[in-house]
Every structure is written in structure tokens, then in C-alpha cells.
Amino acid sequence: MSLLDQINKAAYARADVVGEYVGADGLFETERVLLARLAPALRGKPLLDVGVGAGRTTRHLLEISDDYTGIDYTPALVEAARRKFPRARLLCRDARDLSPFADESFDFALFSFNGIDYVPHEERLQVLREVRRVLKPGGYFMFSSHNRECEHFNKMPWQTKPRLSAPYVKYCLYCxxxxxxxLRMRRHEVHADEYAVVNDNAHGFSLLAYYISAPAQLEQLRRAGFSSAEAYDMDGHPTARDTRHPWVYYLARK
Ligand SMILES: C[S@@+](CC[C@H](N)C(=O)[O-])C[C@H]1O[C@@H](n2cnc3c(N)ncnc32)[C@H](O)[C@@H]1O
Known part of the structure; x- marks a missing residue:
């Protein structure tokens, strides 16, 4: 297992991190917009929820279809999701190996809340290949990923325009x-042409996360064999490139 994998897996297995995801239930705005648009076509169809965590998206996808499968590589999170949704099909699996699922078995796959950003670059490409393999022709893959072009990318708050507000001061103290x-985690960062892997503020600076620009991600999806892909900002609007938001959402089609 790579060092990045060890670091990220250990962070997700921590009791305090599991506790944070257990309380999460609502959809992000772009998820709400895109799922509302796709729901009529996906009604009753097989759906795959990758990196489901403690099941934040489970209820929302079950409202679209009972034919639902959620997977995650963190056993404690899968257990938490099972406690919340005892009747849902929830499995402890790694997105890099979707071999339990046959080719062309899902109409829709989701990897929400930037979950795809916690595997190394080559393995991210493997995730894209695996997701594409298990999707039916015309099936959708929706995910979000950290935005390398965000104006705050890889900056501490004091390296951006200072503000005189209580949340800003609180955030400076947290950092x-x-x-x-x-500073210890930064030694593991990667800064390549196509992407970067950096230690951001999530879960007390515990993770190494992949960041990529929208144009580079769209090109990566094209190379992985998706026939079309669109990017959306965090307000649910289509975007070609985005410097304002820390994440970008993608909707790709096989
Ligand atoms: C940011 S959390 C989001 C959890 C959940 N989707 C949500 O929105 O609350 C990312 C999730 O992806 C999972 N994850 C990361 N890499 C994974 C992989 N290779 N296979 C399966 N799950 C993975 C983590 O265990 C974690 O639950």
C-alpha cells in the first residue's frame, strides 16, 4: 500500500472522522440540481454509490431507485451506514477493484464529496476505468473533485486577502x-503538470488530496473513454473553468 493510501485510510478510520460523517444527511446544491435532472431517467434503475461513507447520499438515491448499492473501503463507515439504512445493500469494497460487479451493470455511479481524490494518480485512472466498465452504455458518472484553479488553492488563510471577521480569525487559529x-505532511505533496496532491485543511490537516483543474479533469475523462463530460460549479451552474470554488462537479457519460 502506498504511503498516500496509508495516510488517507488511517484518517478515514478515525472515530472522530467517522462521527463527522454519521451526522451528514443533506445534498450539496450541485448534487441536488443534477440528481433532480437525472431522476426521471434513473427511476427504478441500478445505482452505485461509491465512497458512500456513513450514507449521506443513500436516502436521496433510494428515493430514486430501490436498486441501490453503496460501497466504501472504510469498514467503520460502512458499519455506520448499515446502522442508518439496515435494508440497503452496503458493501465494504475499494473503488479501484469493482470486480464484484459485472460489466455494464449500473445506469448511474456516484463518487461524492471528492472521495475520488484520496487515491494516487495512477489508481484514480483505474477507478475511472472500473466505473466506466460497470456502467451501461449511456450510463452516468457523477463526482466532485478538488479544484486546482481555486484562488485559495494550497494557501494558508494569511496568504490570502485578510478579512476582519470572527470566522477568518478562528480559521487562522485552526491553521x-x-x-x-x-509542515510534516507537506513532504509528501506532489505537484505535476496535470494535477497536484496536497495536504489541505480537511480533518485537521490529516489527508493528502488530489487537486485538478476542470479542463484537465475533462480531458482525463475523455482519455478514460467517457463519451461526454460536463463540469459544474458549486452553485450548480455549468462551468468551463472556475477560480472561485474549492471543488468542481463532473457529470460524465459512457
Ligand atoms: C469525503 S468522504 C465522503 C463520504 C460520503 N460520500 C459523504 O458524502 O458523506 C470520502 C469517502 O470516500 C471513501 N473512499 C476513499 N477512497 C476510496 C476508495 N478507493 N474506495 C472506496 N471508498 C473510498 C472514504 O472512506 C470516505 O468515506
């Missing part, structure tokens, strides 16, 4: 408290 850990 300062974690600075020693961040």
Missing part, C-alpha cells in the same frame, strides 16, 4: 494549531 503537522 496555526495544525501548522507543525501540515
Amino acid at each position: 496555526l494549531a495544525h501548522l507543525p503537522k501540515h
Whole structure:
């Protein structure tokens, strides 16, 4: 297992991190917009929820179809999701190996909340290949990913325009408290032409996350064999490239 994998898996298995996901239930705005648009076509069809965590999206996808499968590689999160949704099909599986699922078995796959960003680059490409393999022709893959072109990318708050507000000061203190850990984690960062892997503020600077621009991600999806792909900003609007938001959403079609 790569060091990146070890670091990220250990972070997701932590009790405090599991606890944060257990409380999550609502959809993000772009998820709401895109799922509302896709729901009529997906009614009753097989849906795959990759990196389901503690089941934030489970209820919303079950409202579209009972033919639902959620997977995650973190056993404690799968257990938490099972407690919330005892009747749902929830499996402990890694997105890099979807071999339990036959070719062309799903109409829709979701990898929400940037979950795809926690595997190394080559394995991310493997995830894209696996998701494409299990999708039916014309099937959709929806996910979000960290935005390398965001104006705040890889910056501490004091490296951006300072603001005189309580949340800004609180955030500066949070970053300062974690600075020693961040400086240790930074040794593992990768800055390549196509993407970067950086230690951002998530879960107390505990993760190494993949960041990519919207144009580079769309090109990656094209190379992985998806026939079309669109990018959306965090307000649910189509975007060609985005410098304002920390994530970008993608809707790709096999
Ligand atoms: C940011 S959390 C989001 C959890 C959930 N989707 C949500 O929105 O609350 C990312 C999730 O992806 C899972 N994950 C990351 N890499 C994975 C992989 N290779 N295979 C399966 N799950 C993975 C983690 O265990 C974690 O539950």
C-alpha cells in the first residue's frame, strides 16, 4: 500500500472522522440540481454509490431507485451506514477493484464529496476505468473533485486577502494549531503538470488530496473513454473553468 493510501485510510478510520460523517444527511446544491435532472431517467434503475461513507447520499438515491448499492473501503463507515439504512445493500469494497460487479451493470455511479481524490494518480485512472466498465452504455458518472484553479488553492488563510471577521480569525487559529503537522505532511505533496496532491485543511490537516483543474479533469475523462463530460460549479451552474470554488462537479457519460 502506498504511503498516500496509508495516510488517507488511517484518517478515514478515525472515530472522530467517522462521527463527522454519521451526522451528514443533506445534498450539496450541485448534487441536488443534477440528481433532480437525472431522476426521471434513473427511476427504478441500478445505482452505485461509491465512497458512500456513513450514507449521506443513500436516502436521496433510494428515493430514486430501490436498486441501490453503496460501497466504501472504510469498514467503520460502512458499519455506520448499515446502522442508518439496515435494508440497503452496503458493501465494504475499494473503488479501484469493482470486480464484484459485472460489466455494464449500473445506469448511474456516484463518487461524492471528492472521495475520488484520496487515491494516487495512477489508481484514480483505474477507478475511472472500473466505473466506466460497470456502467451501461449511456450510463452516468457523477463526482466532485478538488479544484486546482481555486484562488485559495494550497494557501494558508494569511496568504490570502485578510478579512476582519470572527470566522477568518478562528480559521487562522485552526491553521496555526495544525501548522507543525501540515509542515510534516507537506513532504509528501506532489505537484505535476496535470494535477497536484496536497495536504489541505480537511480533518485537521490529516489527508493528502488530489487537486485538478476542470479542463484537465475533462480531458482525463475523455482519455478514460467517457463519451461526454460536463463540469459544474458549486452553485450548480455549468462551468468551463472556475477560480472561485474549492471543488468542481463532473457529470460524465459512457
Ligand atoms: C469525503 S468522504 C465522503 C463520504 C460520503 N460520500 C459523504 O458524502 O458523506 C470520502 C469517502 O470516500 C471513501 N473512499 C476513499 N477512497 C476510496 C476508495 N478507493 N474506495 C472506496 N471508498 C473510498 C472514504 O472512506 C470516505 O468515506
